[in-house]
């Protein structure tokens with residue numbers, strides 16, 4: 158995690174901004190490319206480039222981990238009633254528990270720092286991916302899965318060729334939610350030394366520096382908007398395709 | 399060959415209870431009231447020979463779709479036996495059933511059931527893809543099937559971009575491409591406009607003649623059933639009330655329900671010349687056109703309109719079996735019994751052909 162952050166920090170910010178803008182443009186259209194460029198330039202101008210990168214890495218890695226765990230779990234929950242009955246209350250619990258609580262068990266395992274923060278973020282942010290994956294699969298029209306059966310699909314063929322592609326827009330909405338939740342954990346994760354924009358906010362609170370706090374808060378909001386719009390647009394494109 | 403016996407199928411939580419009530423002879427409504435369970439099929443038997451086309455007819459909710467789904471066990475009946483091509487379908491495990499469905503059944507769905515994320519071509523390829531057929535080969539088969547249903551040029555569109563009738567044809571192409579020996583078709587032409595519908599019916603009949611497919615075709619359009627020309631099984635409230643050719647059902651409806659069902663049928667395309675022919679009359683002399691016994695009345699009408707009153711009727715072997723008069727044809731069209739004609743003394747009651755009796759029972 159540190160390595161990745163370090164590498165990004167070593168690269169020239171303007172180059173990274175250009176790359177990010179082009180990626181957003183290719184994936185989600187020129188408007189969002191422009192939005193990404195403007196947003197990131199603004200953050201750079203605020204002097205929050207380095208903490209932003211740390212936050213971004215935390216969010217992206219947490220989301221990846223959440224999807225890696227959440228997607229299979231969601232699939233299992235959709236296909237087996239028993240798994241669904243088992244996971245559903247767990248998900249409720251994970252989402253309603255104050256997110257601070259996840260920091261506590263993480264510390265003895267991973268110590269203070271980014272890894273613990275990542276763990277807590279994954280626990281907090283994974284539920285929407287699990288839930289919406291399961292929902293998406295359960296909502297695939299019955300006649301379509303029936304057609305798959307009629308042509309003699311195995312369970313795996315049905316999943317890969319029929320259910321997942323049909324559920325993809327819903328799954329993407331879940332992943333989008335997960336990203337947003339991960340971002341909302343940033344400030345809290347800073348309590349155990351995760352660094353990034355969260356730490357900026359945290360220090361500002363301790364020193365009662367309103368201006369600095371606002372800047373960091375706005376930076377988080379800008380990052381949130383960029384991530385949200387880009388992933389949403391990607392989901393919409395997938396649906397249309 | 400498909401042979402189903404004693405199929406019972408109930409939907410609902412209290413299946414056992416409903417079944418035992420059913421065996422005790424309770425009515426569907428009583429079972430519905432007591433247990434909240436729907437009886438979709440009640441002791442249905444069915445036999446479709448190889449290469450035969452059976453049309454399953456009945457009002458909405460009479461259990462046609464359920465019966466069709468039982469045949470490839472998309473729905474497992476609560477009791478009964480199903481044998482297809484000599485194999486016991488009820489006894490199959492899931493693996494065996496899968497293999498069996500791939501090889502044996504092509505299915506067209508009432509609501510199309512196309513895959514929205516795939517192109518039309520990819521949809522049509524689906525069955526072959528599942529069977530593991532190589533890409534190039536399945537593409538060729540899919541293009542052929544699309545050609546057959548008149549969707550050539552639409553390969554790269556998505557189902558969402560097609561009209562209802564086109565979706566239906568895409569669904570049909572998907573079933574045809576899979577090259578199964580039995581086609582299960584659930585209201586496969588329901589969304590087509592009359593012209594294309596007519597073409598597709600003719601196409602299906604030709605296809606069936608050519609490829610000797612066994613077809614079970616669900617429809618609630620009697621004229622469609624007649625056009626397809628197969629045997630008809632009429633369903634009501636989850637049971638088959640009558641089973642036979644259109645002509646035999648028209649001649650002797652088993653229940654008032656069947657009678658009402660066939661009341662508005664186009665008789666001219668159902669009745670055959672042979673059944674209407676007067677077997678005791680002598681054919682006119684001279685070189686007039688001759689009617690074939692298996693012609694429908696509709697086909698015979700233009701010939702009857704010309705020439706003298708009364709044309710000779712031949713059987714397949716070319717032997718003259720009787721005479722069809724204009725009066726008999728008109729009476730059949732009017733669904734009236736042919737009255738005795740005093741000026742025609744040769745027609746004694748004893749020599750009235752059985753066809754008059756059939757015509758008189760149409761009512």
Ligand SMILES: Nc1ncnc2c1ncn2[C@@H]1O[C@H](COP(=O)(O)OP(=O)(O)OP(=O)(O)O)[C@@H](O)[C@H]1O
Nearest residue numbers: 409436437438457458459460461462463464465618
């Ligand atoms: N999956 C199901 N769950 C519960 N009830 C069902 C199910 N499928 C069918 N039924 C019931 O079974 C009965 C017969 O339904 P079916 O779909 O076989 O009728 P149908 O003859 O095909 O009608 P239509 O002409 O409208 O398609 C109906 O009363 C319906 O409510």
Ligand SMILES: [Mg+2]
Nearest residue numbers: 462463508584
């Ligand atoms: Mg139906």
